[in-house]
Amino acid sequence: MTTVQSEQDVIELLLSQHQQIKALFTRVNQSTGEQRRDAFHELTRLLAVHESAEEQVVHPAARNDAGDAVVEARLQEENDAKRALSELYDLGVESPGFDERFAAFEAAVLSHALHEEQEEFPLLRTKTDPDALVRMAGAVRAAEAVSPTRPHPAAGENPVANLIAGPPLAIFDRTRDAVRDWRQAQKD
Ligand SMILES: [Fe+2]
Numbered sequence: 001m002t003t004v005q006s007e008q009d010v011i012e013l014l015l016s017q018h019q020q021i022k023a024l025f026t027r028v029n030q031s032t033g034e035q036r037r038d039a040f041h042e043l044t045r046l047l048a049v050h051e052s053a054e055e056q057v058v059h060p061a062a063r064n065d066a067g068d069a070v071v072e073a074r075l076q077e078e079n080d081a082k083r084a085l086s087e088l089y090d091l092g093v094e095s096p097g098f099d100e101r102f103a104a105f106e107a108a109v110l111s112h113a114l115h116e117e118q119e120e121f122p123l124l125r126t127k128t129d130p131d132a133l134v135r136m137a138g139a140v141r142a143a144e145a146v147s148p149t150r151p152h153p154a155a156g157e158n159p160v161a162n163l164i165a166g167p168p169l170a171i172f173d174r175t176r177d178a179v180r181d182w183r184q185a186q187k188d
């Protein structure tokens with residue numbers, strides 16, 4: 001079977017997002033002021049896209065293969081991350097307490113991603129039909145449609161104007177609803 005770029009499967013997409021998430025943590029850590037706010041916002045949007053697709057599509061599929069305990073642990077970590085992100089947003093990137101809490105958040109998110117890569121994705125890869133994994137990538141695209149991971153490249157546009165606005169919980173909710181609608185449409 002030939003594979004084109006648009007047929008990247010859900011695991012390949014999520015793994016590449018893990019790399020983008022790591023890079024965004026570095027950008028937040030290495031920037032200040034407006035750039036730091038933008039990097040933090042972009043991290044929020046990407047995490048909303050990524051974790052919504054995992055929560056709605058990947059973890060349910062992995063339940064049979066990886067077991068309930070593994071999946072529940074990942075869902076709990078994702079909820080904790082959502083709360084931590086909200087607190088960081090309320091605190092603001094300029095706050096004196098931000099760096100220390102952001103470092104703890106980064107460690108938790110990267111450890112979460114490593115667990116997925118080691119315990120969940122390999123099982124999903126061996127036990128799930130490759131075509132189904134390609135179809136599941138649609139969940140990530142549905143999430144991205146609400147909350148694009150990159151600013152629109154149109155010339156002359158301020159990238160920030162394209163960012164979905166609002167606090168992290170609102171962004172997560174809207175993104176999750178879009179993935180839920182996509183998932184529902186698959187069943188119809
Ligand atoms: Fe996750």
Ligand SMILES: [Fe+2]
Pocket residue numbers: 014018050054113116
């Ligand atoms: Fe992940």
